[in-house]
Amino acid sequence: SPTLAIDIGGTKILAALVQGEEVLASETVATSRSGGPDDWLAQVAELAGGWRGSYERCGVTVTGAVHDGFWSAMNPGTLNIPDRYPLAKQIASIFQVPATLCNDAQAAAWGEYCFGAGNREDTVFLTISTGIGGGAVVNGKLLQGRSGICGHFGLLLSDSETLLEDTASGSWIAAEAGRRGQSGQAPEVFAAAARGETWADELITESASHIARLCHNLQLIFDPAVIVIGGGMGLAPGYLPRVQTKLKTLPARVSSTLARAALGANAGVLGIAALAPQGRT
Ligand code: BMX
Numbered sequence: 001s002p003t004l005a006i007d008i009g010g011t012k013i014l015a016a017l018v019q020g021e022e023v024l025a026s027e028t029v030a031t032s033r034s035g036g037p038d039d040w041l042a043q044v045a046e047l048a049g050g051w052r053g054s055y056e057r058c059g060v061t062v063t064g065a066v067h068d069g070f071w072s073a074m075n076p077g078t079l080n081i082p083d084r085y086p087l088a089k090q091i092a093s094i095f096q097v098p099a100t101l102c103n104d105a106q107a108a109a110w111g112e113y114c115f116g117a118g119n120r121e122d123t124v125f126l127t128i129s130t131g132i133g134g135g136a137v138v139n140g141k142l143l144q145g146r147s148g149i150c151g152h153f154g155l156l157l158s159d160s161e162t163l164l165e166d167t168a169s170g171s172w173i174a175a176e177a178g179r180r181g182q183s184g185q186a187p188e189v190f191a192a193a194a195r196g197e198t199w200a201d202e203l204i205t206e207s208a209s210h211i212a213r214l215c216h217n218l219q220l221i222f223d224p225a226v227i228v229i230g231g232g233m234g235l236a237p238g239y240l241p242r243v244q245t246k247l248k249t250l251p252a253r254v255s256s257t258l259a260r261a262a263l264g265a266n267a268g269v270l271g272i273a274a275l276a277p278q279g280r281t
Contacts, residue, residue, distance in 0.1 A: 003276050004051060004058040004095065005269035006044050009104055010079040010130030010171075011232070013040060014265065015047035017055060018273035021115040023266050025051065037071065037085045045094050059100045059272030060091055061107035063131060067148040069101065074155050075163060077171060078131035100276040102144065104268050106151050108261070109135025110142045111271025112228045116262035121225035124218050125261070126153065128211060128234035132165040136222055142275070153214060168210040170233045173203050190236045207233075208242035215247060219256045230261030 002024055007014040009031060016026035027047040032039050064073045064081045069088025073081040091099045109125035112118040118125070123137045132154030136143045143150045154165030166172055170186035177189050180199055184192075192200035211234075215227050229240055240260060247256060263270055 001056050002054060003273040004048055004055040004097070005273040005276075006048070006058065006060045007104055007107070007268035007272070008040050008044070008060070008062040009268075010063050012265075013043055013047065014269055015044055016266070016269040016273075017051050018059075018269055021270060021274075023269065026266070026269070028265075031079065033079070037081060037087070037090070041090055041094060048095075055097065057098050057100070057276050058091065058095050059107070059269075059276035060087065061102055061104045061268045061272040062087070063104050063133070065147070065149050065152070066101045066103055071101075074149065074152055075131055075165060077166070078169070100272065102272065102275065103133065103135070103148065103151070105133025106135040106142060106144060107269075107271035107275065108133075108230060108263075108267035109137055109151065109228075109271065110275055111263050111267040111269075112230065112261055113137040113142075114274050115270055116267060117228045117259040118226065122222065123226055123228055124222050124224040125151075125228045125230065125267075126211070126214070126218075126234065127231035127261075128169070128207075128229065128239065129231035130170050132169050132211075132214075133231075134218075136224070138222060138224075153218065156214070156217075158210075164210060164214060168207040170231075173207060173233070176203050186233050187236075190233075190238070193238065204239065205242050205246075208239060209246045212243045212246035212250065215243065215256045215258065216250045216254055219254050226257045226259050228259050228261050230264070230267055232265075235260060235264065 002019045017024040070084040071087035113123045127133045134153035135151040156164045
């Protein structure tokens, strides 16, 4: 039977009914950024309300860290999740089926590895989105780590202890645009760059340069066959070419093969559904 798959991100919430690599139905809504986990789960319950009785298990993948059934923010700027929210308990009481939980980018990495651009070889996945998330599949295994935070590449520290994502994410682009007297979120900045506005081009190029350095470093750590880039911003026109351009200026001995995520916005729900039958939590 299908799996109810839920993906709660910093910008949107996606609920889907998934069978294998097929999304049978899906619903999406903007994440209420002024709300909290109880509100987001209420949004999810409403999206999935019509599918009651058609699934026997669920998979829940979320921005932030998941460990022992508790959910916490790694970077509250991406989404303000309180420390150790009892996600497993709340999901069990709402949906009353066994649940598998994990971080959103880890699930997307598994989805791309199984069904998408990862192509069944060692795969590193990066999502360039509200925040910057990641996941690594090594020797056919999704690395989650001791406390579930493996793959949180956006949290790597750069100079002066700044988080990498705070110099490159969609949130950063929007904030930086504001500091330059411009308004709008990342999509408006991309639109401005497409119109040839220099300030917008500079911001996107700066973000892409940080991501190129990250790819270089990830190649040294994992030496994967492919680094798959996803996320609304990662897939936006012009982003990946800028990353490629910057990569060419870095030491050539380390070269990465980049690929666009093939599953788009469905990577997380497909990945968590594929993890669910194995009963991991
Ligand atoms: C942040 C972190 C990661 C997440 C990534 C992408 C939080 C709330 N989130 O690094 O767990 O995977 O953002 O998240 O600390 P997205 O919401 O942009 O998809």
